[in-house]
Amino acid sequence: MNETDKPASLNFIEEIIEEHLKTGKNDGRVHTRFPPEPNGYLHIGHAKSICLNFGLAKKYNGLCNLRFDDTNPSTEDIEYVDSIKEDIHWLGFDWAGREYYASDYFQQLYDWAEKLIMIGKAYVCDLAAEEISEQRGTPTRPGKESPYRNRPVEENLDLFRRMKAGEFPDGSKVLRAKIDMASPNMHMRDPILYRIIHEHHHRTGDNWCIYPMYDYAHGQSDSIERITHSICTLEFEVHRPLYNWFLDTIDIYHPQQIEFARLNLSYTIMSKRKLLELVEGKYVSGWDDPRLPTLSGLRRRGYTPEAIRFFAEKVGVAKRDNVIDVALLEFSIREDLNKRAPRTMVALNPLKVVITNYPEGKTEEMEAVVNPEDPSSGTRKVPFSRELFIEREDFMEDPPKQFFRLFPGNEVRLKYAYIIKCDKVIRDTGTAEVTEVHCTYDPESRSGMSGSNRKVKSTLHWISARHCIPVEVRLFDRLFIKENPDEVEEGKDFKSNLNPDSLKVITGCADPAMDEVKPPDKFQFERLGYFSVDPDTTAEKPVFNRVVSLKDSYGKVKN
RNA sequence: UGUCCGAUGGUGUAACUGGCAACACGUCUGACUCUGGAUCAGAAGAGUCCAGGUUCGAGUCCUGGUCGGACAACCA
Numbered sequence: 045m046n047e048t049d050k051p052a053s054l055n056f057i058e059e060i061i062e063e064h065l066k067t068g069k070n071d072g073r074v075h076t077r078f079p080p081e082p083n084g085y086l087h088i089g090h091a092k093s094i095c096l097n098f099g100l101a102k103k104y105n106g107l108c109n110l111r112f113d114d115t116n117p118s119t120e121d122i123e124y125v126d127s128i129k130e131d132i133h134w135l136g137f138d139w140a141g142r143e144y145y146a147s148d149y150f151q152q153l154y155d156w157a158e159k160l161i162m163i164g165k166a167y168v169c170d171l172a173a174e175e176i177s178e179q180r181g182t183p184t185r186p187g188k189e190s191p192y193r194n195r196p197v198e199e200n201l202d203l204f205r206r207m208k209a210g211e212f213p214d215g216s217k218v219l220r221a222k223i224d225m226a227s228p229n230m231h232m233r234d235p236i237l238y239r240i241i242h243e244h245h246h247r248t249g250d251n252w253c254i255y256p257m258y259d260y261a262h263g264q265s266d267s268i269e270r271i272t273h274s275i276c277t278l279e280f281e282v283h284r285p286l287y288n289w290f291l292d293t294i295d296i297y298h299p300q301q302i303e304f305a306r307l308n309l310s311y312t313i314m315s316k317r318k319l320l321e322l323v324e325g326k327y328v329s330g331w332d333d334p335r336l337p338t339l340s341g342l343r344r345r346g347y348t349p350e351a352i353r354f355f356a357e358k359v360g361v362a363k364r365d366n367v368i369d370v371a372l373l374e375f376s377i378r379e380d381l382n383k384r385a386p387r388t389m390v391a392l393n394p395l396k397v398v399i400t401n402y403p404e405g406k407t408e409e410m411e412a413v414v415n416p417e418d419p420s421s422g423t424r425k426v427p428f429s430r431e432l433f434i435e436r437e438d439f440m441e442d443p444p445k446q447f448f449r450l451f452p453g454n455e456v457r458l459k460y461a462y463i464i465k466c467d468k469v470i471r472d473t474g475t476a477e478v479t480e481v482h483c484t485y486d487p488e489s490r491s492g493m494s495g496s497n498r499k500v501k502s503t504l505h506w507i508s509a510r511h512c513i514p515v516e517v518r519l520f521d522r523l524f525i526k527e528n529p530d531e532v533e534e535g536k537d538f539k540s541n542l543n544p545d546s547l548k549v550i551t552g553c554a555d556p557a558m559d560e561v562k563p564p565d566k567f568q569f570e571r572l573g574y575f576s577v578d579p580d581t582t583a584e585k586p587v588f589n590r591v592v593s594l595k596d597s598y599g600k601v602k603n
Numbered sequence: 604u605g606u607c608c609g610a611u612g613g614u615g616u617a618a619c620u621g622g623c624a625a626c627a628c629g630u631c632u633g634a635c636u637c638u639g640g641a642u643c644a645g646a647a648g649a650g651u652c653c654a655g656g657u658u659c660g661a662g663u664c665c666u667g668g669u670c671g672g673a674c675a676a677c678c679a
Contacts, residue, residue: 113679186605570638
C-alpha cells in the first residue's frame with residue numbers, strides 16, 4: 045500500500061468517533077459493547093455487529109465488552125450464552141474478562157426505579173396488558189392516560205416494593221415511566237419499566253420476580269459500563285429518545301446510541317424467530333446445519349473466521365437497508381481457502397477409465413503439488429494404475445463444440461500423470477448407460493517428461509480405482525430458491541421457498557491419504573471446490589462438506 | 604393521518620465535506636495456465652429518486668414532492 049494514497053474513507057460511525065476524539069469527548073476513550081440476548085444462536089448478521097464493535101475498539105485503542113441482555117428469564121437459557129461465547133471467540137475476538145450481564149445490574153436498576161418513583165417520573169399501573177396496549181393508541185392516534193397515572197409517590201413506592209417482594213401474580217401490575225401519552229413517538233407513551241415474572245433466571249435464580257424491560261435496562265447498563273458509543277441496529281432508532289430520557293432523568297453518565305443497518309443476505313433468512321422455526325420444525329438438522337447462516341452452521345460448513353471477518357469488512361456500514369449478494373460471502377471464503385487449502389483429487393461421480401496399454405498390476409507414484417498458491421506447501425504422492433476413476437461429467441460421448449474434456453478420439457491430460465486418448469465406450473446392455481471408457485496413454489507424456497509439453501485442451505482430475513477410498517460428501521445448495529425468501533404468495537410463508545435440493549449426499553472416490561483427515565480440515569478437491577471435514581467423520585468413513593464450489597466458466601456456457 | 608430514518612451502476616460501499624462519480628462483488632472480453640480455478644490485462648454498466656432554487660459550479664446546501672423502511676410485546 046502506498047502511504048501517499050488518500051486515507052481509507054471512514055464509515056459514518058468512525059466519523060462520529062473521530063469527531064469525538066477531536067473534541068475530547070469521553071476523554072478520548074472509545075468503549076463499545078456487543079449485547080446479545082441469550083435466546084438464540086448467533087448468525088452472520090451478528091458477525092457484522094461483532095466485527096464492528098470489537099473492530100472499532102481495536103482501531104481506536106479502546107475496549108469492547110460482552111454483555112448479555114438477559115432481562116427476560118422466560119426465553120433465555122444458559123445453552124445460548126455458551127454458544128454465543130464460543131462463536132465470538134471462534135470469530136477471533138476476546139472481551140478479556142469483561143463479560144457482563146444486565147442481570148448483574150438488577151439491584152442498581154431497581155434502585156434507580158425507586159428514584160424515578162420518588163421524583164414523580166414513574167408509577168405502578170394495575171391495568172391489564174390488553175388495556176395498556178389499547179390505551180397506548182396508535183402511531184397516528186394519541187393514547188389515553190392510565191387511571192393509575194397520578195397515584196401518590198408513597199403508594200407507588202409501597203406497591204413497587206410489594207411487587208418486588210412477590211405479593212402479586214404475573215401480569216397484575218407493572219411499573220411505568222410517566223412521560224407523555226400523546227407523544228408522536230409510541231415509545232414515549234408511558235413505557236413499561238418492570239413487569240412481574242415469577243420465573244427462575246439462569247443467573248439470579250429466584251432472587252427476583254420483577255424484571256426490567258429492554259429499554260429500561262439497556263441504556264443504564266451502557267452507562268454503568270461507561271460505554272461511549274452504544275451501537276445498535278436501525279429498529280432501535282425510534283427508541284433513542286427514550287434511551288436518552290432515562291439517562292437524563294436518572295441523571296447519570298450518558299453514552300451515545302448510534303444505529304446502523306443490519307445485514308441481510310440474499311437467498312437466506314436472518315430472523316431469529318424463523319431460524320428457530322427451521323430448527324424446531326426439523327427442516328434442518330440443527331442450529332449448526334451447514335446450510336444455515338448461523339455462525340455454528342457456517343463453521344461446520346467450512347467457513348473460516350478470516351473469511352467472515354473479511355466479508356464483514358467488505359459489506360460496509362451505513363444506514364440504508366441492504367441485501368448483500370451471497371456471491372460476496374462465497375468470494376470471501378474462496379479467497380481465503382485458495383491460499384491455504386491443500387489440494388487433493390476426488391471423483392464425486394466416478395466413471396471408470398481403463399488404460400488398455402498400461403501394464404496390469406503396475407503402480408506409479410505421481411508427484412503432485414500440495415498447493416500451487418503456497419510454494420512452501422511441498423508435494424504429495426498420488427498412486428496411478430491401469431484402472432482409474434474420473435469425473436463422469438468430464439466425459440461425453442457426443443459433446444458440443446465447447447466441450448474440451450474427454451470424448452471419443454480426444455486427448456486430455458490426467459493431472460500430474462499422463463496424456464490419454466479415448467478409444468472406446470462401454471455401455472450397459474440394459475440401461476445403455478456408459479459404464480467404462482477405454483483409453484490408451486502416451487508413455488512419454490508423464491508430467492515432467494518432454495512428451496508432456498504437448499498442448500492439450502483439458503486437464504482432468506482422477507483417482508486410482510485400486511487405491512481409492514470411499515468418502516461421504518455432502519453437497520449443499522442455497523437453502524431457499526428465492527433471493528428474498530419472504531416473498532411468497534398469499535397464505536404461504538417463507539418455508540414454501542425452501543429449496544428441496546439444498547442437500548445432496550453422495551459417495552465419492554478419494555485419495556487414500558484422505559483416510560486420516562479430521563475436522564475441521566479443509567481441502568480443495570481439484571477442479572471441484574473447497575471441502576471441509578465434518579464432525580460426523582469416523583475412522584471408517586470420512587465425511588466432507590462442500591463449502592463452496594470453484595468458479596466454473598464452463599458451467600455458464602453449458603446453461 | 605403521526606414520528607423517525609433512508610434514497611448513488613445488477614449488489615454493496617465511497618466521493619478530501621460545493622469542483623467534472625471511485626472501489627469491491629457480479630457480468631463480459633483477452634492473455635497465461637498440467638485446476639474451464641488462480642493470476643494478469645481490459646470492457647460494459649449509474650450522471651447520483653423527482654421538480655424547483657442558491658451558486659461560476661450541487662450527489663453534496665435550501666424548498667416542495669415521490670418512493671422505501673422502522674415504530675402500536677408486560678420481546679430484545
